[in-house]
Amino acid sequence: MPTPTDSQNHGHRQRSSVRRSGQVYLDHAATHPTLPEAVEAMVGQLQRGGNPSAINGTGRAARRVLEESRDTIAQLLNVDPVEVVFTSGGTEADNLAVKGLYGQRHAEDPRRTRVVISAIEHPAVTESAQWLAAEHGAAVEFLDVDAQGFVDPHHLRRLLEHDPDSVALVAVMWANNEVGTIEPIQDLAAICHEFGVPFHTDAVQAFGAVDVDASQPGISTVAISGHKLGAPVGSGALVVGRSVKLTSTNHGGGQQRSLRSGTLDAAGAAAFAAAARTVTRDLTVEAERLATLRDRLIRGVLQAVPQAVLRGPQDFDHVGTRLPNNAHFTFPGAEGDSLLFLLDAAGFATSTGSACSAGVPRPSTVLLALGLDEDTARGAQRFTLGHGSTDDDVDALLAALPEVYARAKSAGMAGQVSTLH
Template structure:
């Protein structure tokens, strides 16, 4: 039985070229990038090349890239470090109800420190409407953090417009772009953002490495202390192999990106149309067109999401019911509830996210198997009758 992986929003496999680029920095060029000897200098040069590769992917300057342990740390630095260092600019933060917990939990922590948080609602398609942001801005709003694309339903947000509105009010704008960098064209200048978070393992790079883009004008402060790495912005021994892998993954992601995105969009739309046609009482979650390529989120009435996942897995199909960071939780998705989806339907959600190796045959297999699974589960459920 062929395995079909459709959980790319949770993580992606490391590209073979990325792995090959990393290997020498484990076994041959293993020096500390802060050392002055030849091993250290070689490692340092590799890190700076990766910085250039990542910067090129998002239209930034290399000196604006701060390497981190991943998207979560980048979000923490963007939100907590910025607010703690800029209390004089205001104590008000605006975010949205559908953010990743890496953002929402930062805001919760800051609220306990005396900062004020406004959580914006979204419309039924999962979009933060610009007018909603305009009404929420205050003279003491220091930071606005709205994600570029939602990790559960795939909806793309109008970041350029939102950032412009925030700037008019004098606020700094951060976007969690973990789900978009490497999947669709992302240019920090065109988006107009001041801070942006990204993660290597979402674009066929290794886990445990990410970055924070920080516009030179923002002057982000260090968040992890103990050394002068990353120009004093992030202490700790440099993860040379991981950063090299991130750089190579960024370089590869930039090659033929529009072509890959178009292919995934086509696969996603085929899957959506097939599911809505073949399975009654099914709803598409998120925006029908303004969504991540290859990202499909649906809710099935009268069934429970975990049972769907287990039965799909028995057929060799790997998916999720929402964010990988909340897997195992019995609570309904905060994202789906924010879209106005009833609790019962939210419990029956399924996220299928495709990647570069998925094919039409994979979509056909899901469309062959899933209707039977849902029918069987509904037959077992008292609600299904």
Template sequence: MTDSARAYLDHAATTPMVPEAIEAMVEQMGRTGNPSSLHGSGRAARRVVEESRELIAERIGARPSEVVFTSGGTEANNLAIKGLFWSRHGQDPARRRLVFSAIEHHALLDPVVWLGKQQDAEVVTTAVDRHGVIRLDDLRASVEADPLSIAAITTMWANNEMGSVQPIDEVVALARPHGIPVHSDAVQAAGHVPIDFGASGLDAMTITAHKLGGPVGVGALVAVRELELMPLLHGGGQERDVRSGTLGAPLIAAFAAAVDVAVRRRETEAARLETLRARLIDGVKALVPDAVVNGPSDLAARLPHIAHLTFPGCDGDAMLMLFDAHGVEVSTGSACTAGVPQPSHVLLAMGYDEESAGSSLRFSLGHTTTEAEIDRALAVLPEVHERARAARRVRSS
């Protein structure tokens, strides 16, 4: 089956590059120059990097000096949480608590768990409600119990599976009186909801290119200049001496182009995706009345491009493979854990039992999504649903 015959509804995992990003990347790939070199080619590459840095900063409400380029969201999250913990705990051994939400992506969850197991961190988890939004009272209790012992707080801007947008302003307001740094993984939110790093009051924020229409392999940790981070990598001292490594001008130029396009088109694209999302959900409910739409119902409380549904009596993995056989690509959750036979930790944290969690699918839309792709998914849904239910009945008998 050709790509044109397939319906790609997994944009939250990665989205196709926009033409502007491809053009910027190809143009720079034809040039030579290490941005750290002092000769003409090096200076030209450095100019590309710095102009890209300025454009990204402008589009997300940050200062250029606050944008630290990384290889992507995972590295940025690791640099944020490990760098903060090591720095703050090194200054004061009493600061050993890390407070994070129960629905973080594995790119943040796993480094936090590692710090707990290997670096004597005390991991404190903030609970979430049925819609996947953190419980501020729970966070407040964690902070006020002993604020001086907290090394950092991290709460994602929007959840990658459910699409629920988090109350970042209120998280910052709880932390600020105690001088506790706050980081947010904004990988899924950037380009889909308004992002203003300076106005948010955050100390650090993660974004990545390939969720925005840029290439895989480049992202950024946006961090205020005053924030002390211990590096993960030591070498040439690039990027404020917190992220050594030769900068890839082609990747960075494409990243900037993608950010520019995503932010400039955000409002019109969000409205378009909401319309497509509604078409999908209405169609699913008409065909499978017992399907359950998960996450917040309020438009302002969710991302416009994610629809998360539970199909009672079905196996999510079976539905995924059946959809795929019909040329429709969806997800059972985070792509980083796809294929692992265990329910989503996000759904379990929201109060779903293992059976419901294992019966759920995520449909995520993007800049290439069309009505025809939505209709293709709906056209094959009855057969996919019936075969998945039959397979569950056979296994249960």
């Protein structure tokens, strides 16, 4: 954990308007700029080297770095270090949880074939579940969400009450990556606990942004990712509760409780821990600062472009229903990609929020699950803030947006913007 001196040194780190590649960076949910603390920790360990499983002095030193990093991550999530299994990122962590829980539960009792997931999960969860259906006879059931993206705990209860013995696992994300909805995780986990069904939650967007207590009753596994909070891409972890049994998805040298074989990445773990320490320091204060900035952005967009519609919950009272750094809108009559390209040309890095498959823009499945029609869903634009974001970033966006919207609208819904190549 940080010492008082650490916190004095970094607590008042100067904020700079995050202009990467000359752009105002409003795409922190895609990846957070790598923090200097993470680079320093990573380079230091890369220079020292060593295989953490080797018993020589260099290996033992690398092991120390790795275990200290594990301790840090565990402490921030309020779990035991042994429960933190390092992975290459959020996708691997989600795959290990969904496939591993299913493998274990189904092996224990072949009646357990139902995989219950929310309708707005990240593809790392949805595709893992669909793969289980295609290859292992699982039956995937979706939990509906309301117009703001909230899963209804009563719906979960109804699904579990109907033949609980046939449910292999439940997965609901902590916070949604597109519209920022923070789910009622405590309630959902408690229901799963009641029925003795394992509960996985993808906290990739939540960890580092809001308090994530992975020790809450009923939570079996939690996925987190390093690059979403300022570590380089390639580090992540799955929290696997002590009593949770999981079938491993990769086999080898038996590292990390045999749940995730493979040479341990001490440098990646050190960077992950350093970034996590930095962003969670004064988390409440920073979350409040970002939520205030987010609300200024939301109000400003709705004023600058009155046709825009906020998607996901309004959290102007800061009760914690929306990620503090997320603002997401649909812009009627404009293609999300046109907005993105025009904003990009005007110096802003933004996102439509959802990945396109094979280069073909499709309406977001998350927005469709919220009840939007396809045309409306295609006008999506997400703005996500981070630790370097400032009032100036928001002001610059608000000044540019009306013209960008007008141009995107005149380009129509074909996704073609003539001035772009």
